[in-house]
Amino acid sequence: MYALLLAALSLAGPANAPVVEPAPVPPPTAVMALPPELRERMREAVLATPASPAERLARLLHFMLDEDALAIVYDEDATYSVADTYAARRANCLSFTLLFVAMAREAGLDAQPQEIENTLSWRQEANTIYRNNHINARVHIQGRRLTVDTSGDTVIAVDRPVAIDDRRLIAHYYNNLAMARMAHGEIDSAMQLMDAALALEPAYAPLWSNAGVLQVRAGYLAAAGRAYDKALALDPKEDGALFNMIGLAHRLGDNRREAAFRDRLSRVQRRDPLHQFMLGMDAERNGDYRQAIASYRRAIHLYPGEHRFHSALARAYLKAGDARRAGKALRRAQAHSEGEVRAAYRAQLRELKRSSN
Structure with a gap:
């Protein structure tokens, strides 16, 4: 499944990991930048001869997927920039969309990322649950809107795809990297990446829920509560934040708040x-x-x-x-x-x- 991590829902104590110097956060401009070698190969494969927009799209997809070209394969853990996806030839739905949109625009196509918020996709690792949403791309060609999505019929979704801008797409990238760093106990690095995501999309509730999880991992329970409060102020139905609030209230021994948030989550889930x-x-x-x-x-x-x-x-x-x-x-x-x-x-x-x- 081409999944995008959105909410690390469970609560856990700080990871017992060695202190690691945080890796620098790549600037937004670097995330979608095409390496010169990739740009040249793409132009030779897609633009060497005149072609209609539809033909350029077909050539681009062949270039990305064919075994004698890039042969990009799916890897759920491959949250990569465009350059790193080119180097590794692996991508999840986010990385694939970053790569496709960057090359499609280089080929003169009108391409835009889009997201599907509510999908059935989740996984659990150790004591952390990850709920996913889904990212793909749309292309406008001669009055038609086409969707580029490598998931086929594997994603169960109840929301229609919604176009997003590059800021939201790159915020998802930082968020995914933050969750990966968290899983490896690199909390300081994860928090820097989450700060970068929030700087791009401060009104996106799931990011605040994830930020709260990181605060819990760092041992800052009051800050975690403030992050969850922010998420719920932005979206009172944000189930990740509601779930996390239940865990936080339980951890703090606040039975009244725990019961209140359980009731709120139950009402949201009843309609889901x-x-x-x-x-x-x-x-x-x-x-x-x-x-x-x-x-x-x-x-x-x-x-x-x-x-x-x-x-x-x-x-x-x-x-x-x-x-x-x-x-x-x-x-x-x-x-x-x-x-x-x-x-x-x-x-x-x-x-x-x-x-x-």
Whole structure:
């Protein structure tokens, strides 16, 4: 998955790591700068002969992905500048977007980054949970808006992509680096990077939530509380900050505030289809198919157009022994899908019909 780290949600004490001199924060202008060698190779591959904007886009994508060219491959941990992505030939969704947008503009294309805030993608390492959003790019060609996204159908999203400017994109880059440095116990370096991110995007609530996590890691609990307060002032529904506030209040022994923030988070999650879907998956894994069905139905009520919600409901019904409702849910999954996915649902329906006869 082409994931972008946004919120380190759990609370932990300061890491017991040796003191490391913080690496300098790369200036914003350096993050998207094309190395001279890459610029020359790109121009030869994309601009050597006259071509329409659509043809230039196709050439650029071939140049980025083909085995006899850059052959960029996905690496979730590869938060790199354009120059570093070129050197490593590895990228996550953020690095890929940085590289694509920089080269597309060099090729005379109207390219812009965009983000999808609410996606189903998270991971846990040690005592830290990382929730992700997703970054891709849009290109305007002859009145059409095209999306360049290497994730395919792997990202479940309930928000439409929204165009962002380069400041937000580079703030995400600094944030990702900060989270990586935090994971390695380099707290001072991480805090410098987070300061750089906030300098670019001071009104973006998830950055303040992450800044609070760093303050906790450094042992500054009062400063962490102020950062979470700032995040919630900017966005009262910022679930990362609410989650972190619960942990901070618990750590400080403030039962009243802990209960209040638990209630707020519960109300936000009740209206979050992705959270309901995750509850359904957890219940299904535990064999509680009744609860799984209820959670999947809640997710569908909140966001009926996601075929994977209907597919999961069909699976839960089937495990609960209700083939009729499973078939009905599969038909709805098929109706909300297309291409190979739609064909796969059609095959599942045929198999279900055969097994039910």
